[in-house]
Amino acid sequence: xxxPAVSTRRLFVVALVVSLLLAGVASYYASSHPDGLxxxxxxxxxxDSAEDSATSDSPLADYRTTGVDDARLSGGLAGVIGVVVxxxxxxxxxWLVRRRDPSDADADSHADSHADSHADTR
Amino acid sequence: xxxxxxxxxxxxxxATGVVAAAAVAVALRGARRELDDRTAPxxxxxATFVFAAQMITFPVGAGTSGHLMGGALAAVxxxxxxxxxxxxxxxxxxxLLMADGGVTAIGTNITLIGVVTVAVxxxxxxxxxxxxxxxxxxxxxxxxxxxxxxVPVAALVFxxxxxxxxxxxxxxxxxxxxxxxxxxxxxxxxxxxxxxVVGSVVATRPDLVHGARPLLVERVLETRTVATP
Numbered sequence: 001x002x003x004p005a006v007s008t009r010r011l012f013v014v015a016l017v018v019s020l021l022l023a024g025v026a027s028y029y030a031s032s033h034p035d036g037l038x039x040x041x042x043x044x045x046x047x048d049s050a051e052d053s054a055t056s057d058s059p060l061a062d063y064r065t066t067g068v069d070d071a072r073l074s075g076g077l078a079g080v081i082g083v084v085v086x087x088x089x090x091x092x093x094x095w096l097v098r099r100r101d102p103s104d105a106d107a108d109s110h111a112d113s114h115a116d117s118h119a120d121t122r
Numbered sequence: 123x124x125x126x127x128x129x130x131x132x133x134x135x136x137a138t139g140v141v142a143a144a145a146v147a148v149a150l151r152g153a154r155r156e157l158d159d160r161t162a163p164x165x166x167x168x169a170t171f172v173f174a175a176q177m178i179t180f181p182v183g184a185g186t187s188g189h190l191m192g193g194a195l196a197a198v199x200x201x202x203x204x205x206x207x208x209x210x211x212x213x214x215x216x217x218l219l220m221a222d223g224g225v226t227a228i229g230t231n232i233t234l235i236g237v238v239t240v241a242v243x244x245x246x247x248x249x250x251x252x253x254x255x256x257x258x259x260x261x262x263x264x265x266x267x268x269x270x271x272x273v274p275v276a277a278l279v280f281x282x283x284x285x286x287x288x289x290x291x292x293x294x295x296x297x298x299x300x301x302x303x304x305x306x307x308x309x310x311x312x313x314x315x316x317x318x319v320v321g322s323v324v325a326t327r328p329d330l331v332h333g334a335r336p337l338l339v340e341r342v343l344e345t346r347t348v349a350t351p
Contacts, residue, residue, distance in 0.1 A: 006326040019173070022174040049289040054127070062220065082177075082216075083170055085215055086211065098158055
């Protein structure tokens with residue numbers, strides 16, 4: 001097979017940059033209307049049964065950073081911190097869960113993972 | 123559709139907590155088959171992207187908004203078991219760090235957004251992949267249709283839970299109609315984002331898309347057959 005046009009590393013960097021821009025910048029322009037469930041709860045009369053979360057005093061509650069007054073900065077910082085936490089926690093989890101023994105690899109990806117590990121040793 | 127604390131009573135929240143814990147336990151075993159040295163970082167990025175994309179709430183009319191759930195998206199990109207774990211990490215981080223979705227409602231939210239949307243999204247995608255011609259170009263449209271259906275189904279499951287364990291006496295018919303209506307509109311947004319993102323990855327690196335792999339294997343075999351004299 002021919003070499004892929006976009007390297008895995010490049011794709012991952014693009015995905016991370018897009019995530020940071022969404023959470024850190026674009027989120028400021030997101031709609032502040034209630035979401036579908038909240039809207040239905042208001043309309044049909046059960047919104048008052050909602051209670052404050054036990055974490056509502058968290059420094060990043062409601063995607064705002066406590067102590068940062070500027071709305072754009074406060075939301076953007078909370079988003080970027082969230083992205084970093086997500087990246088560390090989820091990649092860490094998946095790295096622990098992944099299979100290491102080539103013998104139980106899926107048939108279709110066996111050759112690929114072998115080639116990868118070969119390339120890494122160089 | 124993050125359910126806050128208080129909407130559902132304690133027995134229902136405990137029940138969805140048990141469902142969520144069981145689903146995560148099964149997914150931890152299943153994800154091992156989907157994750158290797160290359161797909162593990164990919165899965166971490168998919169979870170991170172879903173978290174970021176969920177911050178982008180889009181207006182759907184009448185003062186209402188929606189955002190990506192990401193179950194179908196994650197399932198097609200990294201496999202259904204890994205997708206359950208992706209969404210679970212997103213929901214736990216949101217509930218604990220951002221107070222987005224209740225803490226006692228974590229089980230409910232993992233059940234609705236982590237299990238139902240992934241199960242419906244992956245199920246519909248696999249059925250479509252079987253019915254449609256085996257072409258890589260059809261992976262993104264199939265994922266979009268799967269995403270579209272996953273949102274109203276999750277809304278109906280919430281309605282079911284609320285009819286059993288809702289903490290307020292309301293007209294369930296009205297709740298069902300409103301939930302289904304709004305979440306069908308939100309599902310269109312889900313379909314658009316899912317189709318765009320899956321389409322972009324399929325166009326650049328189809329080999330990294332879990333749901334596209336069976337089609338790639340067929341393609342390679344076909345090429346070899348033709349090339350053999």
